[in-house]
Amino acid sequence: YYYLRGLAYAGINKFEQALADYTRVLELTPPYGLAYHWQGLAYAEISEFEQAITYYTRKLELNSSDGDTYYYLKVFEQTIADYKRMLGLNSSYVGVYYNRGLTYLYLKDIALARDDHKRHLDLEPKDITTAWLIEWMGMSRQHADEKIAERLEAIAAFEPEDYIAYVCRSVALGLRGKGKEGLAEMEKAILLEPIGWSAYFWKGMLLLYYYRGVSRDRDALVSIEQALALGLPPILLTPLYWFEHDRPDLFEKELRLLLERYGV
Numbered sequence: 001y002y003y004l005r006g007l008a009y010a011g012i013n014k015f016e017q018a019l020a021d022y023t024r025v026l027e028l029t030p031p032y033g034l035a036y037h038w039q040g041l042a043y044a045e046i047s048e049f050e051q052a053i054t055y056y057t058r059k060l061e062l063n064s065s066d067g068d069t070y071y072y073l074k075v076f077e078q079t080i081a082d083y084k085r086m087l088g089l090n091s092s093y094v095g096v097y098y099n100r101g102l103t104y105l106y107l108k109d110i111a112l113a114r115d116d117h118k119r120h121l122d123l124e125p126k127d128i129t130t131a132w133l134i135e136w137m138g139m140s141r142q143h144a145d146e147k148i149a150e151r152l153e154a155i156a157a158f159e160p161e162d163y164i165a166y167v168c169r170s171v172a173l174g175l176r177g178k179g180k181e182g183l184a185e186m187e188k189a190i191l192l193e194p195i196g197w198s199a200y201f202w203k204g205m206l207l208l209y210y211y212r213g214v215s216r217d218r219d220a221l222v223s224i225e226q227a228l229a230l231g232l233p234p235i236l237l238t239p240l241y242w243f244e245h246d247r248p249d250l251f252e253k254e255l256r257l258l259l260e261r262y263g264v
Helices: 002-010 015-028 033-045 048-063 066-071 076-089 094-106 110-123 128-137 146-156 162-176 179-190 197-210 215-228 233-248 248-261
Strands: none
Touching: 002 033, 002 066, 002 197, 015 033, 033 048, 076 197, 094 110, 094 128, 094 233, 110 128, 128 146, 128 162, 128 233, 146 162, 162 179, 162 197, 179 197, 197 215, 197 233, 215 248, 233 248
């Protein structure tokens, strides 16, 4: 309970409350790596970096080759080196390709990220999250079309009740001109995974595209900022460039500034 509530607090940027809950987890359980991990992330978010390093170090003491912890520490070079070492031991280690691909996304290297995710998908052809990210990376600055909608619907069929399946169906509905139905499906995704950044970003995209107006635009931007707070790799913001021509006033006033802030 405390662990999950801590994640929820972190998801809405209430990091002090999150830290209190993670501390309670560690009081009630033996050394718990995930609590140390999320404590480190919460301290980093409030710029208490020495504390963040302390808790990440404790996580690494429990698992000295934990590439994921290096990744959240933003020590990307160490992350890549660690994953390469693991692949040297076992080149078919499925999870490493996915994790390294995600790290490359944070490094804003779409080409290497796609390569690793495709390798992962070769080994796990029905991995719904990997298949979805490959499609997302492919959309980039170009408008998507109904062919992509068809592929997203096929991906959703891998695991129809999975969080990502709801996201894929939602985006597909949006691409087919069914914004209202798409948003309803996205709300289901958020209920399933309240700290999932995919749903918050694409909810913002749907709001911007289908429900224009000051209040709805504000809701959309809040949703996109929430996705970033939850860990969205900034390079995946590139579909916002779709609005450079569709909504030029909004793009110049708001979206360009957001993209420039993250160097995208």
